[in-house]
Amino acid sequence: MKIEMICTGEEVLSGQIVDTNAAWFGDVLMQHGIEMQRRITVGDRLQDLIDVFVERSHHADIILVNGGLGPTSDDMSAEAMAKAKGEPLAENKAWREHMEGWYEKNNRPMHASNLKQAMLPQSAVMVHNPVGTACGFRVELNGAWLFFTPGVPREFKTMVYEQFLPFVHELFPQAQATKLIKWLTFGAGESALAHELDALCVPADITVGYRTSLPHVEIKLLARGEQAIAALPEFTQQVKQAIGHYVVSQRFSTLAQEVHALLTERDTTTTLSLAESCTGGMVASRLIDFPGSSQYLAQGIVAYNNTAKMDLLGVKPTTLQQYGAVSLQCVSEMAEGARSRLDTDFGLAISGIAGPDGGTEDKPVGTVALALVSRTQTWSQVVKAPLRGRTQIRQVSCAVALDMLRRALLGENPIADYGFIERLN
Incomplete structure (x- = not known):
């Protein structure tokens, strides 16, 4: 079984938007044990679409075509497929009635341009779109099935799960496990x-x-x-x-989701407070991407300058004067200050030099101090993140902090050796 994908749209081809649909689709196929053979991106030009439909139909068994099913003039997928087949477009009465009902139900006017979405290649088999007005369809050409889906992510993803994958399994029930x-x-x-x-x-x-x-x-x-x-x-x-x-x-694609799961799956609620400086709330943002994070995340304090560290977190002025903001002593006080204010089980703190300026000979750009405190114990370390730019330094810092918490939740030592991250203390 050879499955390919054709992504359409001038904005995708020119890089104006990132094609998240294609990345998501490839990952979903892999999760279902299906390997995609090829992916092609083509702009909104009629002849280019016709050419690529015909050319790839000689090589693939199934081709998922994403985009170009809207009501505007640059939505050309149905027209291009009809011309590739050498047949006219024909109105699909069932889909027209579906659209009219959809617009009436949602108290919205249906414009004449929307009728274009009911015009399919004459030999097409309609594929139902349960969450939108763009009609999906499939057409057989040169022994390959071309399966057309809308570009709107919510509609596309729904149709992949409800329509496309069942069609693949029906067509190739004996595919290699x-x-x-x-x-x-x-x-x-x-x-x-x-x-x-x-x-x-x-x-x-x-x-x-x-x-x-x-x-x-x-x-x-x-x-x-x-x-x-x-x-x-x-x-x-x-x-x-x-x-x-x-x-x-071993189960999620992000470290934050792993930590989130470890915190929400526990028999008793384990609470967390965050104190961030150089990461500017990145750790908190990563965790609140997931529903249910309010179960454990009590607060996230961004204390960017020294005054905030003292006033919001209780860092001692003498600590800052003697050791500086990027030090074991400072982050330990930041973590405990955040933890104690709402009496949470853990406090996690980060303070570092993300650059490109601000480094010194003793503390160059990329130096990051981190501390994790529980009700009874403190773990702290200073690391040197690889110099790959400000964003990358912050991302590495965020990952080290989350990994410290992950290890603590699993009963492991939060301080670990990393191959590409130097520990300075």
Whole structure:
């Protein structure tokens, strides 16, 4: 089975918007054990669309086409597909009635331009869109099925789950079995991880893959076929022995979601206060991306200058004078100050020099101090984040802080050794 994707839209091709649909779709296919063979992006030009539909139909079994189903003149997917088939467009009466009902139900006028969305290639099979007015459809050309979906993410994702995946499984019920395992790692670069894993004997039909998204690297183990799937558990244990100390999640794509899950899955509520300086609220923002974070996150204080550190968190003036804002002593007082104000179980603090200016010989740009305090204990460290720019330094700082909390929640030592992060204390 060969599945491809054609992404349409001038704004996508020119880089005006990031094609999140394509990234999401590829990931969903992998989660279902399906590998996408190719992805092509084409602009809103009729002949270009016709050409790519015809050309790829000679190579793929199924092609998902995303975008170009709206009511405006630059939405050309249906027209291009009709011309590729050498047939006219025809009104789909069922979809016209659906649209008229949708607009009436939502007390909105239906403009004449919307009728375009009911015009499909004559041989098309309508694909229902349960959350929008853009009609999906599928057409067979040169032995390939082209499956058309709207570009609006909510509509697209709904149709992939409810329409596209069932169609794929119906068309290829005997497709080769696959199994995918993904682990999120932190603390080692792609080359360092590859060095460890290259020494292993990889069973036949198991592929080891890497996806870097600073400051993390995702490890993918893909087994194709029943024999490879049977060999996967033993090989997984070998991988875990080789790089397990770098794995921060075996179930989620972000470290923040792993920490969120650890906090919300506990039998008793564990509460957290944050005190951030150089990260400017990044840790809090990462956690509140997930519903239910109010269960444990009591507060997040951004104390950017020294006055705020003293007034909001109770950092002693003598601490700042003697040790500076980027020090074990300062972040320990920041963390305890945040924790004690609302009597939370943990306090987590970060203070650092994100650059590009502000560094000194003793504390160069990239120097970051972090502290985690519980009701009974304090863990603190100063690290030197890799110099890859202000944003990257803040991202690494955020990841180290979250990993300290993750380790503490698991009963492990929050202070860890990371391959690409130097610990200065």
